[in-house]
Amino acid sequence: MEKRGRWCRVPRGYFGSRTILTREPEFLEPPVNAWARIGRALLLGLRDIGRALRMLGEATSNTVFVFSRQNRYEVVHQMFLGGIKSLGVITIVALFTGMILALQTGLELRRFGQEVNIGTAVTVVLLREMGPFMTGLIIAASFGSAIAAQMGTMVVAEEIAALEIMSINPVRFLVMPRLVALALIMPFLTIYTNAIGILGGAIVGYTQLGVTFTAYFENCTRFAETKDLFVGLFKAFIFGVIIVTVACHQGFGASEGAVGVGRATRRTVIISFLTILTMGYFITRVFYK
Amino acid sequence: MIRFEQVYKQLAGRTVLDGVDLEIQPGETFFIVGTSGAGKSVTLKHMVRLLTPDSGRVWIGDDCVSEARGRVLEKIRSRFGVLFQGAALLNWISAGENVGLPLLERTNKPVFEIEKLAREKLALVGLESAFDKMPAELSGGMRKRVGLARAIITAPEIILYDEPTSGLDPVTSRAIDQLIDSLRRELGVTSVVVTHDLHSALAIATRIAMLDAGRIVALGTPEEFIQSSNEKVQQFLEAQFITKRGAWEKAVAL
Ligand SMILES: Nc1ncnc2c1ncn2[C@@H]1O[C@H](COP(=O)(O)OP(=O)(O)OP(=O)(O)O)[C@@H](O)[C@H]1O
Numbered sequence: 001m002e003k004r005g006r007w008c009r010v011p012r013g014y015f016g017s018r019t020i021l022t023r024e025p026e027f028l029e030p031p032v033n034a035w036a037r038i039g040r041a042l043l044l045g046l047r048d049i050g051r052a053l054r055m056l057g058e059a060t061s062n063t064v065f066v067f068s069r070q071n072r073y074e075v076v077h078q079m080f081l082g083g084i085k086s087l088g089v090i091t092i093v094a095l096f097t098g099m100i101l102a103l104q105t106g107l108e109l110r111r112f113g114q115e116v117n118i119g120t121a122v123t124v125v126l127l128r129e130m131g132p133f134m135t136g137l138i139i140a141a142s143f144g145s146a147i148a149a150q151m152g153t154m155v156v157a158e159e160i161a162a163l164e165i166m167s168i169n170p171v172r173f174l175v176m177p178r179l180v181a182l183a184l185i186m187p188f189l190t191i192y193t194n195a196i197g198i199l200g201g202a203i204v205g206y207t208q209l210g211v212t213f214t215a216y217f218e219n220c221t222r223f224a225e226t227k228d229l230f231v232g233l234f235k236a237f238i239f240g241v242i243i244v245t246v247a248c249h250q251g252f253g254a255s256e257g258a259v260g261v262g263r264a265t266r267r268t269v270i271i272s273f274l275t276i277l278t279m280g281y282f283i284t285r286v287f288y289k
Numbered sequence: 290m291i292r293f294e295q296v297y298k299q300l301a302g303r304t305v306l307d308g309v310d311l312e313i314q315p316g317e318t319f320f321i322v323g324t325s326g327a328g329k330s331v332t333l334k335h336m337v338r339l340l341t342p343d344s345g346r347v348w349i350g351d352d353c354v355s356e357a358r359g360r361v362l363e364k365i366r367s368r369f370g371v372l373f374q375g376a377a378l379l380n381w382i383s384a385g386e387n388v389g390l391p392l393l394e395r396t397n398k399p400v401f402e403i404e405k406l407a408r409e410k411l412a413l414v415g416l417e418s419a420f421d422k423m424p425a426e427l428s429g430g431m432r433k434r435v436g437l438a439r440a441i442i443t444a445p446e447i448i449l450y451d452e453p454t455s456g457l458d459p460v461t462s463r464a465i466d467q468l469i470d471s472l473r474r475e476l477g478v479t480s481v482v483v484t485h486d487l488h489s490a491l492a493i494a495t496r497i498a499m500l501d502a503g504r505i506v507a508l509g510t511p512e513e514f515i516q517s518s519n520e521k522v523q524q525f526l527e528a529q530f531i532t533k534r535g536a537w538e539k540a541v542a543l
């Protein structure tokens with residue numbers, strides 16, 4: 001919740017079962033004291049979570065329209081925007097993550113003459129945690145913020161209102177294709193991140209630690225399990241869902257012109273980061289006891 | 290057709306609509322004029338429940354739109370075509386696709402037929418050449434006309450126009466006026482037009498309402514409107530050099 005002068009503005013909306021987005025601003029009296037402010041912030045936070053989840057539910061139920069003539073190209077297009085266009089950044093980040101992991105663990109392992117085990121270290125860390133996490137952060141910062149900015153601009157330009165008047169459900173028209181696209185593409189991006197990261201480890205192993213490629217790749221598969229890969233991919237899928245939900249919810253809540261769009265974008269990145277981090281921990285906890 | 294019953298609305302802690310009572314008959318071309326910030330756009334938005342009254346009701350036919358939800362609301366909204374003040378075109382699809390969008394989304398018409406209809410409507414607003422252009426490549430006035438074409442493509446019963454001619458040259462403005470008028474005469478469409486352009490209003494309105502600070506201060510046929518003794522109305526008329534009957538008749542003849 002943001003305070004602006006005398007009035008706190010909080011977007012109201014979500015009436016009816018299908019048309020759940022309106023841009024009608026709501027004006028609350030300023031809180032009487034600090035406790036009231038904290039209480040209100042908590043309640044509004046909870047309400048926002050509820051709304052975001054509700055939007056996610058509606059988008060999910062609208063996936064039945066994914067092959068309709070209006071939506072099928074949009075899904076592919078969004079996959080392209082969210083996935084292929086981020087490959088450059090992902091390549092660089094993944095490569096250096098792998099190289100850093102290999103170097104840091106390798107230097108320690110060398111003290112015990114165990115540098116050949118960097119393969120295992122890099123692979124397990126990437127598959128289980130770093131792969132999906134890094135991919136999630138990159139996509140949240142690039143694609144998530146772009147979605148929030150686009151949705152926010154559409155709200156401000158009354159385009160969302162126009163869609164609703166035309167009886168085009170913005171959740172089906174805008175949220176669902178992005179949700180499907182990102183949920184599908186995130187696991188693939190993560191596989192790519194993992195592969196490039198492992199490659200980066202191999203390069204460092206060969207050039208700086210004297211580990212041959214054969215020894216490295218043999219070591220990679222020795223301790224890493226299929227379970228590690230699949231838990232990582234499941235995380236990536238969840239992160240994709242989180243990014244689209246947060247971005248669309250924030251974007252639709254934008255108001256006050258360009259300032260509001262900027263705020264929605266910033267919040268999207270922050271909230272996605274925090275949610276990805278905490279969800280990553282909890283998913284790990286569930287699968288690795 | 291459209292009825293406002295004592296509608297009050299506050300926005301940002303300010304009273305924007307201060308007890309609006311209004312009844313618009315089927316087949317009317319109803320004009321709302323008023324100074325900037327008088328609440329004209331807000332009044333239009335109440336008709337499709339983009340805004341909800343703080344108190345009072347808005348009726349569309351027999352349905353109370355200000356209390357409608359979900360599918361009922363959707364059904365009421367589907368009777369409307371709306372031209373927004375800023376046109377509100379989607380900027381990642383072409384002008385033609387924007388015009389065809391409501392049909393593509395709401396009907397099962399084949400795409401080539403939708404395209405044909407979209408071209409037809411664009412031709413009606415004088416933009417047949419803009420079919421493949423992106424909204425960003427169009428001027429403000431052209432975007433507005435694309436928005437107009439999109440509003441009429443579903444052949445709605447009621448069309449709301451928020452400043453259809455602002456930012457247009459006088460010749461195109463008169464053409465748009467003729468279009469609005471022909472929709473009424475030929476198809477019996479009910480139109481509500483918000484405008485600053487009194488020449489349009491006097492030429493094609495069945496009735497004109499003047500909104501000032503959230504209240505309707507004058508309401509009547511163009512003849513009654515021009516003869517109104519209300520000070521705000523007179524100011525408005527004088528500001529557009531419409532002081533005598535003769536001048537008005539010239540405006541109509543344009
Ligand atoms: N979303 C909003 N939040 C806060 N105030 C608003 C909002 N929308 C409109 N207002 C206020 O309501 C008043 C009426 O606005 P409205 O848009 O109806 O004016 P208008 O008569 O259409 O003017 P114009 O001719 O310039 O379009 C204005 O004073 C405006 O400040």
Ligand SMILES: [Mg+2]
Pocket residue numbers: 329330331374451
């Ligand atoms: Mg306006």
